Amino acid sequence: MASTRREFLALAGAGMMLGASGRLWAQVSTTVGDWQVTSVSDGHLSLPRGFYFDGLPEAELAPILEAQGLMGDMIASPCNVTLARREGAVVLFDCGAGPAFMESAGELIEALDVIDVAPQDVTHVVFTHGHPDHLWGVLDDFDEPVFSEAAHLMGDAEWNYWRDPETVETIGEARASFAVGAARRLELVEERITAVADGEEILPGLVALASHGHTPGHMSFVLQGGSEAFLVAGDAIVNGHVALARPSWELGSDQDPAQGAATRLRLLDMLVTEEMRLIGYHLPDGGLGRIERAGEAYRFVAEGA
Template structure:
C-alpha cells in the first residue's frame, strides 16, 4: 500500500473553484489499497465549545499537552472517497450550507479531484449528525448525488426518521434531529438500510460502533490483502480519544457506550496495524494507531 499527501486547490485553482474562499485550501490524503484508491476530502471544519470534547477535570492536562487551552475547538471534517474501478463510494456527505459557515466545502474538494456528483455511485453514512448528513440535499430539496444509492445502518436510519426522536433527544441536539428527519423523509425512497457485519458493497463491511449515536457504523474496506477502517465519529479527535480512550466524550449521545466502543475499536486497529480514516482527525484524517502503554497515539500519514 502507498500513501501520498497533496495540497489541492491553491493559487489559480482556488480562485476559479472557490473564489469566495480565497484563504481556504483543500488538503487531501490518498491511499492505494490493492487495486483500489482512497482519497480523503476536506469539508472544512467545525467550531465547537470545549465541553463538546469533555468536561472531565482529568482531561485538562491532556488538552494542555496538545495546546488546547481556549474555550473552543475547531475539528477538521474529512470525507472518504473510495474508487475500485467499478464503484465510486463517498462516505458521508458533509454539512452542506445550513450548519456552520466554516463547513460544507465538499463541492470544491470534488472539483479539485475532477470528480462530478454524477460519478458517485454510492453514498454511505456513518451516522445522522449534521456534519455528516446535512449536505445530502440541494437548495431545491433534491438529492445532491442524484445517481447514487444511499445507504445507512438500519438502527441509525430508524432512529433519525422517527418523528418522536426530536422530542426525546436532549435539548442541545433537537436541531440535529429535526434536520435529519427532514432529509431522510425527503429521500426515504433512495435509501437502503443494512445491519451489523454485512458486506454492503464488494470489499466494504459494516461494523456497528454505537455510542456517539445509537446506530453509528464504521466500515472496514478490504481490497486484496490490505484493509483500512473508516471510523466516522466513533473516534472523534486525535487527543483525548487516543490518550484516554475510556474517558467519556461530551459529543457522544451515550458517553459510557461510546467509551467502550472506542476502546475496542482502537484495540482492533492497533492490533491489526490497519490504516485509520477518521472524520475529525488532523492532516487529512488518514494515519495509523500506535500503542503507548494502556493508551494510544494517532500518527498521521504525511
C-alpha cells in the same frame, strides 16, 4: 494579486495550504488493494469546549489540551470525508454539512472539484450516522439530492433512530435541531435509501461494522483489498486528542458516552492488533493514518509521518 477561491482550493489539494486545525484543505490518498482511498475536506467545525469535555477531571484534561494547543473556549475539529474509488464504483462515506449547518464547513463539493470528481460521478453515498456534519450535505439549496446518480445506504438502527418522531423529544435540547434536520433530509431521500445491517457486505470488499455509541446506530465500514483491511471509522474515534490520550473517558460529544467509550476501546485495540489503517472523520492531518499504543493511551500517526 489576490488568490481566487479556486486557486486556494487547488493549492490545498496539493497539500500546500495550512489552516488553524491542521491541513484544512489538504487531501491525502492511499491504496487498499484495488481501492484508491482519498480523504477530502469538508472544512471544519468550531464547537464549545464544554460540548466535548464537561464533567471531565480538569487537572488531567488541561495538560492534554495544552499539548495540542487547544486552550480556548472553542474547539476546531477537521471534517474528513472518505472517498473510495475503483473500477465501477465511486463511494462517498458521508456527504459533509452542506450549506445550512456551520459557515466553516460545507465545502465538500468544491473540494471534490479540485480532484475532478463531480457529484454525478458518485455511485454510492454510505452514511456512518445522521449528525449534521455527515448528513446535511445530502441536499442542495433547493432540497434536491446532491448526488443524483448515487445509491444511498445507512445502518438500519441509525435510519430507524432518526426517522422516529420521538427522537426529537428524547435527544436533548442541545441536539434537538440535529433530529429535526435529519428527519427532514431522510424523508426527502427516503426512496434512495437502503438500510444495511452489521456484518453485511454492501459492495464486494466493503463490509458494515456496528460501532454504536456516538449515535445509537453509528456504523463504521471496513474496506478489504487483498490481505489488507482499512477502517472508515466515522466518529467512532471522535477526536485526535482526549479520545486517544484517555480512551476510556466518557465524552459529551457521544450521545451515549459509556457505549461510545466501550466502542472506542474495542476499535483502537483492533486497529493496533490487526495493524489496520484508517480514516477518522475528525482526526488531524486529513485523518488518514494508523493508531499506535502509547503506554495505556494511543496516538494517531498520520500517513507518511
